[in-house]
Amino acid sequence: MLSPAVILLFLWMIVPLAMTVYFSFLRFNLLMPGTEEFTGFENYLYFFTDPSFWPALINTLTLVLGVLVITVVGGVALAVLLDQPMWGQGIVRILVIAPFFIMPSVSALVWKNMLMNPVNGLFASMARGLGLEPFDFFAEAPLASIIAIVAWQWLPFATLILLTALQSLDQEQMEAAEMDGAGWFWRFLHLTIPHLMRSITVVVLIQTIFLLSVFAEILVTTNGGPGTASTTLTFLVYMQSMLQFDVGLGSAGGIVAVILANIVAIFLMRMIGRNLEA
Amino acid sequence: MAREVSKGRKAAVTALAWGIGLLIFFPILWTVLTSFKTEAEAIASPPSFLFFDWTLENYETVNERSDYLVHFWNSVVIALGSTLVGLLVAVPAAWSMAFVPGKRTKDVLMWMLSTKMMPAVGVLVPIYLLARDTGLLDTKLGLVIVLTLVNLPIIVWMLYTYFKEIPGEILEAARMDGASLSSEILYVLTPMAVPGIASTLLLNVILAWNESFWTLNLTAANAAPLTAFIASYSSPEGLFYAKLSAASTMAIAPILILGWFSQKQLVRGLTFGAVK
Structure with missing residues (x-):
């Protein structure tokens, strides 16, 4: 009963990956069919010496780290806030979670056109209303703008998971600490944060997996530009293989992306595996 | 047992949480509102929030x-x-x-x-x-x-x-x-x-x-x-905001409703059971 799922996933994992590895050692351009030949590590050499490679790697790390910092710090703060007694908690929760369900192309286009556009966007009208010069987000700060959009999409995820974890915090322990005269900040630092550490790790690892593959948000806002200002590894590989049709080079880049993701994956798998024992 | 808190504190928490919640939700709300505007009103500056001529023409155009x-x-x-x-x-x-x-x-x-x-x-x-x-x-x-x-x-x-x-x-x-x-x-x-x-x-x-x-x-x-x-739709011109909003609203509405029902499962599914 297990085998169909296992066989399908095995094929899905092995066949394309083996093809990518194979292509990465070929000179192979879709525009020049029939000229494929074995070139050893030449594609990797080209990929690493491509002037876009280092900017793309740095942009990838900036995007992932930027979004992680915003969503984890914001998520902890929001989860603590939403855990307090208040009126209409359920509705606030729904409002906060909503961005997670919006498809990436819609969020990117809504932010790009209706909010951040320097002429017709809402932020531009607000700036003009205050007598300020409108800011051209995607020309002046393309990567930061994309980070803002992606963080908006993932903040709900972090908040929801941390809130779930927070609700299993031992209230009696909290009250005991309070009665012993522990202040709000001390309790937050020594009880809440340690309790949340495991969930924060899960949030960081899972988000990293998804954030390494951010694609639609870049495609519909900046297309990787201006220049390479918002090109990530994923987007670079997409451009090389789908726009320049350089299958060999794109495959080499794909393998680099796989290795990068696997480093993260190893940590994530260990965490989840440990949890499975319990 | 729910902890006793003062009315004042509860009111302050409520105001803050609602403020932040509405801020986070705002881009979605704005998209839905814009979908009921005419194209001219959609890019008007200063923008009108609720007091515009509500119209369904964008939905008709997109569906046509x-x-x-x-x-x-x-x-x-x-x-x-x-x-x-x-x-x-x-x-x-x-x-x-x-x-x-x-x-x-x-x-x-x-x-x-x-x-x-x-x-x-x-x-x-x-x-x-x-x-x-x-x-x-x-x-x-x-x-x-x-x-x-x-x-x-x-x-x-x-x-x-x-x-x-x-x-x-x-x-x-x-x-x-x-x-x-x-x-x-x-x-x-x-x-x-x-x-x-x-x-x-x-x-x-x-x-x-x-x-x-x-x-x-x-x-x-x-x-x-x-x-x-x-x-x-990713052209930079401002002539289609209302139609883009109508198309977006229709694209996200069904899933937003399903999503709100699946909050709890979401945590479980996306953390592979690591957080329940």
Whole structure:
């Protein structure tokens, strides 16, 4: 009963990956069919010496780290806030979670056109209303703008998971600490944060997996530009293989992306595996 | 026991939480509001918030362009199709792992999860070429196959965590009482398994509906679901904000409603049971 799922996933994992590895050692351009030949590590050499490679790697790390910092710090703060007694908690929760369900192309286009556009966007009208010069987000700060959009999409995820974890915090322990005269900040630092550490790790690892593959948000806002200002590894590989049709080079880049993701994956798998024992 | 808090503190927390909640929700609210404006009002500065002439013309225009319905239908077929095929393959697998665990069950589960860690871009070229050579490029069937495989690990994992909570003793008790295998499955197992299967279905329809790497790279005009259709609106001109908003509202509304129902399952599904 297990085998169909296992066989399908095995094929899905092995066949394309083996093809990518194979292509990465070929000179192979879709525009020049029939000229494929074995070139050893030449594609990797080209990929690493491509002037876009280092900017793309740095942009990838900036995007992932930027979004992680915003969503984890914001998520902890929001989860603590939403855990307090208040009126209409359920509705606030729904409002906060909503961005997670919006498809990436819609969020990117809504932010790009209706909010951040320097002429017709809402932020531009607000700036003009205050007598300020409108800011051209995607020309002046393309990567930061994309980070803002992606963080908006993932903040709900972090908040929801941390809130779930927070609700299993031992209230009696909290009250005991309070009665012993522990202040709000001390309790937050020594009880809440340690309790949340495991969930924060899960949030960081899972988000990293998804954030390494951010694609639609870049495609519909900046297309990787201006220049390479918002090109990530994923987007670079997409451009090389789908726009320049350089299958060999794109495959080499794909393998680099796989290795990068696997480093993260190893940590994530260990965490989840440990949890499975319990 | 709920802790006693002063009315004043509760009011302050309420105001702050509602403020932040509305701020986070604002881009969605703004999109919905803009979809009821005329194109001129959509880019008016200063913008009007509620006091404009509400109109349905954008929805009419978008729906008249027959292609919108085609893309909407593509999204429905791809999201539902990939989830149902995935469930068909995953239910027996998760079932056997939860009730007849072997020595290697844990390894198989972890290995399945590891396939999810592979970045899509690492296999973009071969999948594209395979789809092209088998004639599956820009077809709904091609995307159903790819998205089934992409989400299969999550489906198996979610089902596994749900099935594992069904106590095996109940099955034994039913057997002791003389229940046949078919009535055991029909009257004992199914009622206990259905909620888990339904939650899994819900979360995976959401994930497949919003999937934006494969849907953008493997489709052109024919099989493009809403993700790809909306992405084609990315021209910088301001003349179409109202129509873009109407198309976006229709694309996100069904999934937003489903999503609100699936909050709890979301945590469980996306953390692979690590946070409950």
